[in-house]
Amino acid sequence: MTQKIQNIAIIGGGTAGWLTAGILASRLRNRILNKDLTITLCESPNIPTIGVGEGTWPTMPATLKKMGISETDFIRECDASFKQGSKFNGWGNDSGQGFYYHPFDTPVGMLEGLIPEYWLQHTNQKSSLAQLFSPQEALCEAHIAPKSITHAEYAGEGIYGYHLNAGAFSKFLQKHCVDRLAVNHILADVVDVSLTPSGDINSVLLHESGELKADLFIDCTGFKSLLLGKALGVPFKPVTDVLFADTALAAQVNYPSETSPISSCTQSTAQTAGWIWDIGLPTRRGTGHVFSSQHTTTEQAEIDLRQYINNTGGCGDDISVRKIDFTAGYRDKFWHKNCVAVGLSAGFLEPLEASALVLVELAANFIAEQLPPTTDTLYIAEKRFNDKFKYRWGRAIDFLKLHYILSDRNTPFWQDNRSANSIPERLQELMQLWQYQVPKVSDFETAGELFQAASFQFVLYGSQFKANILSKLTPAEVQFATEQLNKNTVKTDRLLSSLPSNRVLLNKIYQFGLSKV
Structure with a gap:
């Protein structure tokens, strides 16, 4: 029987549940105030939070602002710091030397392919694409923040996201949703x-x-997927033939002192059979080793993690390590009947490039924007949601896989990643195309693309991918790119000399707070 959709139940809390609740309740606030819609979140009182440091995309500041959250309160209560991109250490070869950046910036001319074409054809390529055209590589290398205490909340000199304590973030969102956004809360x-x-x-x-x-x-x-998976029987589609990582060892590492630098980027350091993440929070570092159990043992992975911690200023002998098993993949459908999965219940790939939370943001925004008016129109939203998110998950897999196939590391894990039968057909076709032209916006869906052309460019050319670009820039295009390079040099020097370190800015935010928008 057709009826108006007036009651939404979110089953499960954590970051995914409360972030979804906050996005829906803020976007649909008028309906809630008019008693035309209720949102209820039910979570178990018996499930502990994982509590590892987590990274967000630069979409998160806008999400928090729309929810009516003070950036000062968020930073203070969620042990948050600023993130300006990702740094990949030692991914190129077995020596472990060298690095490249995937910054959050999208420099002018990147999407059209002009800037990387200039870099390939008119520079010696000794300075990276990110170094020449984005200030964020230099800022991250110096542990510099993307803003100063004089900037208002959610304003800054560049695009940024956050590192945060996921457990504290969930509790913070819960309080905001219940107290400010009229979300009903049930513990059961x-x-x-x-x-x-x-x-x-x-x-x-x-x-x-x-x-x-x-x-x-x-x-x-979460992984249990009690509604979509268990009750409705929607099968899980593993992608372990493409992404091999299936285990993570997580640890919390104390800083040597209260004045230790706080990293402005998520660091990813290649290992024999995976990689180690390193996320700088104000009070500690969140680290973990992501690896394939088919290519190494848990015991060896833990030895490697402890050694990494010792080599990076921590005490690897004294930490406790928690093991997290996962299977890379996603549900065959994300929306079925009157149920939609968001977060880990929809799927999980691996932590590389921090795509988990942005998929929650995108899913919740879609539900809020296209909430069906009646039960007999649910199937329309279901089809649209499944089409869009199947595409997004597929493209996320392509982008993550790209990092692995560009490496020249020679242990079995990395060799297997370069095997053609483990590379999705679409990615193989793009790689063939990109031997002769740079990734451009036209290679991707123009709206709703998870990773844009600039992201592929930074990873491709950061890893020294060799391309024989057949097209040549016009003199006017060369002049434009040269101007952008010079502008970036001036901007980088200005920001390095004027912006505080991450540590200094966070201390000032704790003491004074940021001015309100």
Whole structure:
């Protein structure tokens, strides 16, 4: 029977659940205030948070601002710091030397391919593409912040995201959603899920809390996928033939002193059978070793992680390590009937390039923007959502795989990653094309693309991918690119001399706060 969608139930909390609740409640605020819509989040009181340092994309500042969150409060309460991109250490070869950056900036002329063509044809390529055309590589190398204390909240000299404590972030979002956005909160375990004769979810049965009914259910129950996977039977599609990592060892590392530099980028350091992440928070570093259990043992991976910590200013002998198993892949459908999965219940690839939280942001925004008016129009949103997010997950896999196939490292893990039968067909075709032309915006979907042309350019040419570009720039284009290079040199010098370090800025934010927008 057709009815208006007026009740949304989010099952599961954590970052995915509360971020989804916040985005929906802020975007649909008028309906909530008019008593035309209710949003209820139900989470288990018995599931601990993972609590590792986590990175976001530069989409997060706008998301928090739209939710009405103070950036000062967020930074203070979520142990957050500023992130301006990712640094890849030792991915090129087995020596472990060398690095490249994937900054958040998109310099003028990048999307059209003009800037990388200039870099390939008119420079000696000894200075990286990121170094010549974005100030963020130099800022990150010097641990410099993207703004100063005189900038207002969510304003700065460049594009930035955050590093944050995921457990603290979930609690912060919970309080904001309940106190400011009128989200109902239930603490209870899900005992069972009841279905209608047509196969929709009718309600979830809660331990000692009765039944929770809704018109639309959002599954944020993590890897368990209690609603979409277990109750509705939507199968999981592994992509372990493309992405081999299936295990992570996570650790928290104390700084040597209270004045130790805080990194302005997520660092990724290549290892024999995977890589190690290093995320700088104000109070500690979040580190972890992501690896393939088919190519190394947990014992050896832990030895490598502890050695890395010792080599980077920590004490690897004293830390505790937590093991996290995962399978790279995603659900065959993300939206089925009256249930949509967001976060780990939809799937997970690996932590490289921090795509997990941005997929939550994108999914929640889609639901808010295209919330079906009635139950008999659910199938329209279902089809649109599944089409768009199947594409997005596929392109995320391509981009992550790109990092591995560009490496010349020669252990079995890296050799297997370069095997043609592990590389998606679309990526193989693009790589063939990019031997003769640079990635351009026309190679990608113009709206809603997860990774744009500039991201592919930074990774391709940061890893010294060799290309024989057949097209030649006009004199006017050469002059334009030269001007951009000179402008970046001037801007980089100005920012290096005027902006504070990440540590200094965060200390000032704790003391004084940022001015409100």
